Amino acid sequence: MHVADGNKYYPLHPKAEEVSIEVIAHHLATRCRYNGAVQHKDVDWRMFYSVAEHSVYVALYLILLGYGKREILTALLHDGSESYNGDLIRPLKYSTEFSAPFKIVEERNERAIAEKFDLIYPYPAIVKEADEAVTNAEISQIVPQDPTQDWDSGKLHSDERRAPFEIKMLTPFDAKRMFLDLYNRVISDTYPKGIREIYKFLEQYR
Secondary structure: OEOOOOOEOOOOOOOHHHOOHHHHHHHHHOOEHHHHOOOOOOOOOOOOOEHHHHHHHHHHHHHHOOOOHHHHHHHHOOOOOHHHHOOOOHHHHOOHHHHHHHHHHHHHHHHHHHHHHOOOOOOOHHHHHHHHHHHHHHHHHHOOOOOOOOOOOOOOOOOOOOOOOOOOOOOHHHHHHHHHHHHHHHHOOOOOOOHHHHHHHHHOOO
16 A cells, blocks of 8 residues: 555555554544544534544543553554554444454554554553543534434443543644644653643644
8 A cells, every 4th residue: 555655555464664653643634533424513614533633632531541651652553553454433343244354454553553662452441441531522522413313322432431622623734743743742751741731732733
């Protein structure tokens, strides 16, 4: 496959040395969550929400919970494989019959990314919990739901927790900048600590 830096990448046979944080950031910033079924409540032209922005919120949520550098980096890159193998919407991903071949390729790319960045793998349960907390915030803010329809039965996400972030729906360019900014802060151990620093970090991106 072509990747954003002009190189080739082999998603069926991934190698850690061929994984690039710039490519991950670029591809995740241009991949829309919810198969594009998103809309900002107040700003009509904000109708795109990237996996990169989502990933930043998941990492920031672990910072709020007091987790360390390695867990935070794992959270930031938990969807990194999507930059190489794409993604499936949850009704398809949770169907074992449909998703079985996809999960094999996804795991190969997750392992290559985990090796490249020394992530915790398999991903710890807290990363999934953070992902669900951010998903809950997203659905409550930017995923349109017809009030005449039942959205509780057959729900494919947990609403036990909700991340306390305003979903900005940044442009791909700004989402990529924010993703790489947090990545560089995490690896240099200068990431925001505490709710005030987190909100100050987020205020840079509009």
